[in-house]
Amino acid sequence: MEKLVLTHLQKIYTQNKKTVIHDFNLSVRDGEFIVFVGPSGCGKSTLLRMIAGLEDITSGELFLNGKKANRLPAKDRNLSVVFQNYALFPHLSVFENIAFGLRIRHYPKQKVNEAVYNAAEMLGLQRLLHEKPKQLSGGQRQRVALGRAIVRQADLFLMDEPLSNLDAKLRTQMREEILNLHQKLETTTIYVTHDQVEAMTMATRIVVLKDGRIQQIGTPKQIYTAPANTFVATFIGMPQMNVFHAAGSDSARWDDFIPLSLKKSDSYTQGRVLLGIRPENILVAADGLPVTVNYAELMGADTYVHGEIAGTDKQIVIRCEPDRDFCSGETVYVRFPEDKCHFFDAESGKRLTIEAAAYEA
Amino acid sequence: MRHRMQGFGSFALFIGVPVIPLIVFWFIPMFVSLWLSFTDWDYISPEIHYVQLDNYVTVLKSPDFLGALWNTFFFAFWTTVPTLIIGFLLALLLRVQIKGRPLFKALIFSPWVTPMVAMSIVWSWIYEPKIGLLNQFLGWLQLPQPEWLQSSTFAMWAVIIVTVWKSVGWCMIFYCDALGKISDEFIDVCKLEGATIWQCIRKLYLPLVSPITLFLAVTLIISAMQAYDQIQVMTQGGPAGSTRTLLYLYYQMAFQQFNMGQATAVAIILVIITAVISLIQFRLSKYWVHY
Structure with a gap:
């Protein structure tokens, strides 16, 4: 009732x-x-x-x-x-x-x-x-x-x-x-x-x-x-979700992480899609997108790594296991698992499914 | 040594300087008064005789004193209680956000900043039996028109009305501040529980403004005990002593009858009564004042 x-x-x-x-x-x-x-x-x-x-x-x-x-x-x-x-x-x-x-x-x-x-x-x-x-x-x-x-x-x-x-x-x-x-x-x-x-x-x-x-x-x-x-997306979650423009001048940097169907769409190429990924969903790997570490916060159970994507001024936060140490200025490589990525319309901020992000005008 | 001197200098400056006027204008006159109350000084002659407790005995047995004592209590009660009640109710009314609230507040407060003597003169015109504003108004309402200041029944009430009228705004300002400090959440709780205005007053407002009520009650009683200006201007203690309070009796004994010994005895008794009443108020306050 x-x-x-x-x-x-x-x-x-x-x-x-x-x-x-x-x-x-x-x-x-x-x-x-x-x-x-x-x-x-x-x-x-x-x-x-x-x-x-x-x-x-x-x-x-x-x-x-x-x-x-x-x-x-x-x-x-x-x-x-x-x-x-x-x-x-x-x-x-x-x-x-x-x-x-x-x-x-x-x-x-x-x-x-x-x-x-x-x-x-x-x-x-x-x-x-x-x-x-x-x-x-x-x-x-x-x-x-x-x-x-x-x-x-x-x-x-x-x-x-x-x-x-x-x-x-x-x-x-x-x-x-x-x-x-x-x-x-x-x-x-x-x-x-x-x-x-x-x-x-x-x-x-x-x-x-x-x-x-x-x-x-x-x-x-x-x-x-x-x-x-x-x-x-950014209000709920601590640290908050990383949100970037999925295309535009940075498109080359995201290419490996953006679904193919999306990359072919108008909205992607015209920079009308935002890519969001939560800090805990970012994988630190042997290769991938280079990130320069600014500083790391040891929270006990986790470490929050604050950095910027190499060659850009885009800030990124990565949530990692606490057992690894990070130094300021160090370069780490990260990957965004496709199923963990969120897409939003850059103008309205509304959520888009991959399909919608790919095909929505 | 230098450090010690500096300490003494600070002490003399911060404690000594304020204490000097206190000693000269307060303690010395008080002790002189106390001493005079045991003498028969007539205010003029250089001869002074020590009469032990005679002045006190005479004064306490005198019908004038007993009448003035009753008048003082009557005046103190009927000025303090209505002032507190009206001041509180006005402040409660002023919680409502109405247009012109500051003006209304200023108008009610204005008697407090007007000299009592000037106000009493205006009120004696208002109380004038034939052409006074009050009786004109009462006549228009078809109500009896008493001879306010000339009647021993009404004179005291006339002085009380003036005193209440003067203090009510002052009282209201204190209550406005105290009520303004009551959290809106308390009022919300009362609304949610469906409390009536009387329940709100009894269970919320009165207890939460009780420290201010104590302060106002003590100061109003003390100032009622010291009332002089309005009595002097409007009634001079009359008619037939109906508005003669202890302070006015002191004035008459000292400066009209030149009986300084008995007058100071009255003054000392007045001080003792004021102190005892204040002490009782503070003692009782633990049962009804909530800090």
């Missing part, structure tokens, strides 16, 4: 007449974990606030559980929001923070106690129930914020960059906890982040956004292996 459906959603701020969300369409199934990912200012938080009822919808339709909810007040949408800065009331104890929504809705005392203790047990907060938020660590505060969302037994969880204030280690730990919680509760979740690692590791489906427009919707694997355009 569709839990949330957004059709042609648009948001225009009246003050500056700026459109921040353009024609947004999405169907979210019950139990899905959807991640909105994109750079700062792409409209992902605005979108979340529109779903929550905290921001007006300029045009388009929003359906919650099959019912149109454009004008439904936030309180009647039965959803919980976990905010970036936790939004824990500093004057209330952990218990009262978790119970806040239930108290406002005048739940009976016994039910409040039961719900809070259950949530606290689930999140390991039993010993902290009488503490004030300022006495807690970042991770504990985040758990309290999750607790407040849990006790409401909402239909939908909305999370607005909930881990961005935590350090790297804690972020990994909390990521796991949120996923465990999602598996346990099976509540449909919409999660906003600018962190591609969170998007890739947590999502059932990812929605990539840029300037208020959907760039691609797909599973993490789809997004990674078949990016819809150059923005998605």
Whole structure:
């Protein structure tokens, strides 16, 4: 069943007449974990606030559980929001923070106690129930914020960059906890982040956004292996995908790596195709395209080799095994496996299949 | 040795210089007042006799003092509480993004920068029973038109209204700042949970502005205890002592009756009362102030 459906959603701020969300369409199934990912200012938080009822919808339709909810007040949408800065009331104890929504809705005392203790047990907060938020660590505060969302037994969880204030280690730990919680509760979740690692590791489906427009919707694997355009290709993946003009003045250099069918096409010869290859898909071989190494970063499990294609100013990043050492100025030879190459239209940035790249005018 | 001298120089410059006016204009007068409160000095004659606690005993038994004490508490309560409430509500209203908000803010704040004496003169015209603006307005509404400053029932309320009117803008500015610092996320949480405006005020705004409320409550009470200008201009403590506060009683005793001993005893009692009230406020604050 569709839990949330957004059709042609648009948001225009009246003050500056700026459109921040353009024609947004999405169907979210019950139990899905959807991640909105994109750079700062792409409209992902605005979108979340529109779903929550905290921001007006300029045009388009929003359906919650099959019912149109454009004008439904936030309180009647039965959803919980976990905010970036936790939004824990500093004057209330952990218990009262978790119970806040239930108290406002005048739940009976016994039910409040039961719900809070259950949530606290689930999140390991039993010993902290009488503490004030300022006495807690970042991770504990985040758990309290999750607790407040849990006790409401909402239909939908909305999370607005909930881990961005935590350090790297804690972020990994909390990521796991949120996923465990999602598996346990099976509540449909919409999660906003600018962190591609969170998007890739947590999502059932990812929605990539840029300037208020959907760039691609797909599973993490789809997004990674078949990016819809150059923005998605370079936004998702660390280090980012290498993208070069597949033809033009450099055509001779790529000739060995470009499928024959593509090379015969007009779009190739006229320089209208971009070639993309992920750093981990580049093979360092005995011969091939010469690359001059600028520097190498040992990351532990891998080494990122930064260089430029010999005789050009084109930068390239190669992900290699950590056991090989690279020196600055050294020349290495690389090959691009054909099945790992991505092709994009140079003008629109859209993905092209090899066939399309070869034959599209 | 040179280093030590330098240290002494810095100490004298940064601590000594500010302390000198404090000693000359604060500590010495305070100790002189304390000493005078144990004497029978009449402000003119060079003869001064030590009378032990007589002044205090006389003052504490005097109906004038007890009346002024009651008036002081009454005045302090009815100026502090409405000022806090109205200031807070105005600041809450100003959270709404309306056109001309800065102008509205400036208008409400303007009485605070107007001298109390000038304001009191204008208000005495407003309170004029026959041609005053207030009674004209009340008459237009078919309401009773009391003799504000001439009636012992209404005079105190008239002085209170002026005092509240002056301080409300000042209070509002502090609350505006405090409310402006409340994160929008808290307000979003309230909206999501369907909190009513009263629930928002009780559970969110009031606790989060409580440190400012404490500060304002202490300063407003202290300034109410020290109210003089408006009383002097509008009522001179009358009619029939109905607006005579402790400070005004001190003024009358010292500079009209030339009974400096008893006057300073009143002043010392006033200082003690102010200190005790402030202390109680701070002690109680741990139960309702959230930092």
